[in-house]
Amino acid sequence: MMRIYNYSDLSKSDITKLVQRNVDPANEIRTIVEDVLATVQQNGDSALFDYAEKFDKVTLDKLYLDKAELEEMASTVLPEQKAALDTAYNNIYKFHQSQLKTEDKVETMPGVSCWRELRPIEKVGLYIPGGTAVLPSTFLMLGIPARIAGCHEIVVCSPPQKNGKVNAFIAYVALLLGIDKIYMAGGSQAIAAMAYGTETISKVDKIFGPGNQFVTKAKTIVQSTTTTAIDMPAGPSEVLVIADETAKPEFIAADLLAQAEHGIDSQSILVTTSAQIAEATLAEVEKQTAVLPRAEIVRQALANSYIVVTDTLEEAMDFSNAYAPEHLILATENWKLITDKIINAGSVFLGNLTPESAGDYASGTNHTLPTSSYARAYSGVSVDSFVKKVTFQHISPDGIKNIGPSVEILAELEGLHAHKNAVSVRMKETL
Numbered sequence: 432m433m434r435i436y437n438y439s440d441l442s443k444s445d446i447t448k449l450v451q452r453n454v455d456p457a458n459e460i461r462t463i464v465e466d467v468l469a470t471v472q473q474n475g476d477s478a479l480f481d482y483a484e485k486f487d488k489v490t491l492d493k494l495y496l497d498k499a500e501l502e503e504m505a506s507t508v509l510p511e512q513k514a515a516l517d518t519a520y521n522n523i524y525k526f527h528q529s530q531l532k533t534e535d536k537v538e539t540m541p542g543v544s545c546w547r548e549l550r551p552i553e554k555v556g557l558y559i560p561g562g563t564a565v566l567p568s569t570f571l572m573l574g575i576p577a578r579i580a581g582c583h584e585i586v587v588c589s590p591p592q593k594n595g596k597v598n599a600f601i602a603y604v605a606l607l608l609g610i611d612k613i614y615m616a617g618g619s620q621a622i623a624a625m626a627y628g629t630e631t632i633s634k635v636d637k638i639f640g641p642g643n644q645f646v647t648k649a650k651t652i653v654q655s656t657t658t659t660a661i662d663m664p665a666g667p668s669e670v671l672v673i674a675d676e677t678a679k680p681e682f683i684a685a686d687l688l689a690q691a692e693h694g695i696d697s698q699s700i701l702v703t704t705s706a707q708i709a710e711a712t713l714a715e716v717e718k719q720t721a722v723l724p725r726a727e728i729v730r731q732a733l734a735n736s737y738i739v740v741t742d743t744l745e746e747a748m749d750f751s752n753a754y755a756p757e758h759l760i761l762a763t764e765n766w767k768l769i770t771d772k773i774i775n776a777g778s779v780f781l782g783n784l785t786p787e788s789a790g791d792y793a794s795g796t797n798h799t800l801p802t803s804s805y806a807r808a809y810s811g812v813s814v815d816s817f818v819k820k821v822t823f824q825h826i827s828p829d830g831i832k833n834i835g836p837s838v839e840i841l842a843e844l845e846g847l848h849a850h851k852n853a854v855s856v857r858m859k860e861t862l
């Protein structure tokens with residue numbers, strides 16, 4: 432069960448330890464993942480068949496599902512399930528579409544113009560988790576911005592399920608997105624396939640998507656050892672709830688449990704200014720856990736989770752900024768007083784009626800977010816993640832006269848005479 436700490440009793444080093452996530456200290460995950468990466472690089476498709484057998488306990492006769500198979504599977508999705516997926520699709524599409532903006536040209540000096548234009552990343556790989564739970568919502572979160580950005584090739588991998596296929600909801604989302612092939616590969620072997628390429632799976636320019644520690648470790652390794660980039664480390668889910676006496680323990684407990692049910696390595700943190708809210712939330716957590724189908728997973732995740740009691744909301748925010756949560760919920764009617772103090776967070780949920788589950792599924796924001804304190808430096812997935820912003824410049828005859836002398840002097844002070852000459856020859860031409 433969750434332990435309670437008093438903020439005023441914690442030293443700086445206690446806080447440093449508390450906010451640290453599981454970082455694979457003995458390199459156990461790294462060792463397994465490095466072996467998988469090397470084997471896929473060497474043996475290609477045949478390694479993917481072997482790992483499906485070993486890790487997913489399924490014998491595949493082929494590695495992908497084609498359009499006809501996806502259509503047949505999607506036809507089993509019930510009308511109300513289709514309608515809910517359509518609602519999520521529409522809201523996510525609307526929010527992400529608004530991120531596509533043309534930037535202005537800037538004249539930095541008369542005759543010197545600079546601007547940026549978007550170009551889609553050509554080949555992208557989407558990883559859709561499917562271990563402890565299959566996440567068609569993640570397919571929407573990755574596929575929609577990829578489509579809006581205009582990526583030319585979209586490779587999709589998801590772990591095979593026991594029937595040797597993916598689930599019908601993944602198939603339905605594929606049709607919504609106009610994607611007509613899904614590769615049945617999971618874990619670090621899927622990341623290897625998209626980073627190195629195999630006989631059937633193309634090497635991509637950038638890999639996107641969340642996953643467990645194997646997936647996340649594989650992404651960080653291929654990012655530094657191949658020419659394939661990644662979106663960010665988006666590992667086991669986490670939530671930090673800041674609550675004062677205006678919060679409702681029943682709602683807080685529900686939000687803590689929602690992230691705990693993702694997996695045994697999820698983490699749910701409550702930081703509250705009220706000892707009474709802390710105690711009442713603990714009781715609610717017990718009560719609600721007892722009736723959850725995934726109670727065993729939840730209990731293990733809660734064993735890594737804790738509550739911190741602070742004197743003020745400002746202290747609570749200081750702790751949250753040190754933790755840098757993937758999701759931050761401000762469970763207080765006073766949320767407007769503290770939003771400007773948020774420095775590190777992946778996605779923020781304001782007030783008592785805004786459950787994180789809304790953002791997980793359907794409000795419109797992206798749920799693929801940095802974990803393990805990477806919210807200090809990374810943003811969640813957006814259309815920006817799927818494009819490059821290429822800079823352009825144009826210099827007119829007046830422009831070269833205006834900027835030329837400064838560039839000549841700067842080149843000279845760096846001792847780079849060929850650089851200086853590239854300007855000088857043009858200035859002579861325009862005399």
Ligand SMILES: NC(=O)c1ccc[n+]([C@@H]2O[C@H](COP(=O)([O-])OP(=O)(O)OC[C@H]3O[C@@H](n4cnc5c(N)ncnc54)[C@H](O)[C@@H]3O)[C@@H](O)[C@H]2O)c1
Binds near residue numbers: 590
């Ligand atoms: N940060 C985010 O944005 C975000 C979003 C959604 C989900 N998540 C997280 O994604 C994760 C999904 O994890 P999951 O496990 O359900 O699915 P997953 O698809 O990430 O991983 C399943 C795969 O892991 C591999 N695997 C399992 N055990 C292994 C072992 N012992 N050795 C090597 N490989 C092994 C298997 O190949 C399996 O196919 C959860 O932790 C969830 O919290 C994060």
Ligand SMILES: N[C@H](CO)Cc1c[nH]c[nH+]1
Binds near residue numbers: 566569668757798
């Ligand atoms: N909470 C997850 C991100 O950490 C996203 C998700 C998908 N389905 C349910 N939740």
Ligand SMILES: [Zn+2]
Binds near residue numbers: 668693
């Ligand atoms: Zn979730």
